Amino acid sequence: MLGHNRTKISGAQCLADMLAGYGVSHVFMVPAVLRRTFYEMEKRTNIKRLHIHGEKAAVYMADGYARATGKPGVCMAQVIGAMNLAAGLREPWFAHSPVIAFTGGRLPETKFRKVYQENDDMPTFEPVTKFNATVDDVTRFPDMVRQAFRAAVTGMPGPVHLQFRGNEGQIDIEEAEIEPLVEPMFSRVPPFRPQPDRDAVISALEILHKAERPVIVAGGGVRHSGAGPEVVALAEALQIPVATSHNGKDTILGSHPLAVGVVGTYSRESANRVVNRADLVVYIGSETGGMTTHFWAVPPIGTPTIQINIDPEAIGRNYPFQAAINADAKATVAMMLALADRSSAERRKAWVAETRHICAQWRAEYEPHLTSDAVPMRPERLCAELTRHVPDDALIVADTGHAGMWMSHMFDLTSPKQSYLRCAGHLGWAFPAGLGAKCGVGGRPVVVFTGDAGFWYHIGELETAVRWNIASVTVVNNNGGGSQSKRGYDRAYLDPEGDDRRRELWTYTQQNFAAIAQQIGAMGIRVEKPSDFPAALTKGLAANRPVVIDVVTDIECLAPLAVS
Structure with a gap:
């Protein structure tokens, strides 16, 4: 809700209203931080504030919340717990999960004077956040909180950190003429769906149609984009087996005849065997990292690939590509499905039969243990x-x-x-x-x-x-x-x-x-x-x-x- 009227309110009132406006339902925190904000939350909103036992666990709870809902998960800690919070943020950083961390920070008048529990925490957050900033003036509450939500959910999602002045973020008791503006479109992933270039899609399809043993590898980006149904529909239309990263495991049901399992290091043997037999690997929403590729051995570097990713830096990072599309996964696969030549599926009957045989071999091998x-x-x-x-x-x-x-x-x-x-x-x-x-x-x-x-x-x-x-x-x-x-x-x-x-x-x-x-x-x-x-x-x-x-x-x- 964007508005135009400014009245004198506290930072706590502003922050409580903004969190409610972004649809936050839970805050996971270790006391004591932003205490007045909690008071205002209780007066004005239905946000539950959960006092827990450890900063890393607070991050992990916010991370689980974010991944389950697609909405940013919010966690908080005072200055002495900030580094523990930063340590926890490594997990959502790896997983590209929209977690927003609030911490207390140093007072300008006491810096460098050995105040109890005080340290410069900002550098600790730098390697594990998309956006890492201080809020040193109460008038900055509205724009900095909006920026935190924008950064968390746009492009490739990820964690952000705001440090509020005062060891417990006491800046929230100060007042100013500020307005709790909210941009609802940034309340969940994905706020935008960058559309693919049509010519790039046609080029990718030309390569895909000619492939006799292609395989799709669906990564975590498929989950973020909600592209699972489109990926399965494309696989069915062109008769392409589907492997997933561990993050993309819920792209396709295990019982689906085109599903071959999780590929990489923490994997199913059938998936690795299929990907290593492929003459083309189509990576959708995958960074082709070490775990998904078993440290770039599955498939061997040099295997022809098509790469679809919202992050341009992920494309070509580890595997040379024959075609690349920098766009939203759901939008891209939907366009591929609309333009696909379904008659090309005929050339893959033998390949699909081979992959089913590989999967049946895996099942027979492990059935006694299962x-x-x-x-x-x-x-x-x-x-x-x-x-x-x-x-x-x-x-x-x-x-x-x-x-x-x-x-x-x-x-x-x-x-x-x-x-x-x-x-x-x-x-x-x-x-x-x-x-x-x-x-x-x-x-x-x-x-x-x-x-x-x-x-x-x-x-x-x-x-x-x-x-x-x-x-x-x-x-x-x-x-x-x-x-x-x-x-x-x-x-x-x-x-x-x-x-x-x-x-x-x-x-x-x-x-x-x-x-x-x-x-x-x-x-x-x-x-x-x-x-x-x-x-x-x-x-x-x-x-x-x-x-x-x-x-x-x-x-x-x-x-x-x-x-x-």
Whole structure:
């Protein structure tokens, strides 16, 4: 809502009105920061302000909220917690998630005088933000907050940071003749859809029509753009197999005959084999980074590519291209679909049959593990149970490390109403991110998958979940260790008699997380047999309160390594 009348109001009143105008429903913070703003929020808006236990977890909650809703997630901390907030922003920076961080900052009159807890935090935010600025005068509240929202959601989305003067941002108590102007179009991703050049689309299609073994790799940009239906429609029209990055996993259902799985390092073997057999790779919304390409081995550099990305710097960064389109993914694929020569699909019958055979081989190889009744439970069986039993409208949140490897390889989405969020690199992200996602999606089921190594990072936020009644369901793959580290320590410790010494570097004392959850006030369910998991998940989803399902799994099971 743009207006023209200025009256004398406080920075807190201005900020509270602007956050409400941008549709913010939750703020995740560690006290004490912008206290008067919270007071004004309570008087004037319905924004929930959640006091939690750690700055990194505050970022991760805002990140989960942002990825689940497409709206900027807002997190806050005072000056002494600012660097912890910056450390957390690495995750949404990697994932291109629109997170807005507010912190307190130094007072000009006390700089360089060794004031308690004071430091210059601004350089810390520079590598992990699109926009990093100070608000030193109350008259700048309106334009700086608008710029924060614009920067967060435009182009390739990403985090931003505003530092408000005063260790707790006390500038918000000052008054001035200011107006809380809001630009609603910047309240979610994407605010603009840059249209593709028609000639560039025609050039790309000419190359694509001639390809006999093309494959589409759908990246996180497909998710940001909401281009999944268009990508699947193009694949069906031209009979092109579809691999995804882990961030783009919910582009296509696992049961779709053209789906080959997640490609790269945390991947499904069938996807890597298909991409390496392709004579053309069409990257849509992908930065062709190390994880998606298994460090540029899948496919080998030199493989012909078409690249579609909203960020011009991402095009050609790692692979030479035969055609490139700098535009919004949804708009581009829609135009490709309108101009495509569907008769070219005929030349790919053999290719599609080959990719189905590759996928069938993968399924046959892992079927014994996916259906195993072994106790302790195998993680493959756990992922298979999640595939079968998560609700049709569930939002699934997966951690990194072995949790990410298991889920990218063994879990499939089964309904177009399901969504999938994965950690971009920081172990422990999934549990707090799931809490933030649940805040954003309300009554929709949120199921988190993490391991005990990941859950330990932010286990204190169980109390946060209980206090604010955030009813996500967290499934803990509890094998008593950080088993992704096992192979590395086995390589490092050359002494064959040193098994106990190297093992203690990646194993923990066994704990019952269900009992811990119960003690804190959440629902805790312990699962020790595969056949007990479906009932546990059903019970947890019906509880309408925070739930931890502690699944005892086999520590000797290691996630399969990527093939290239």
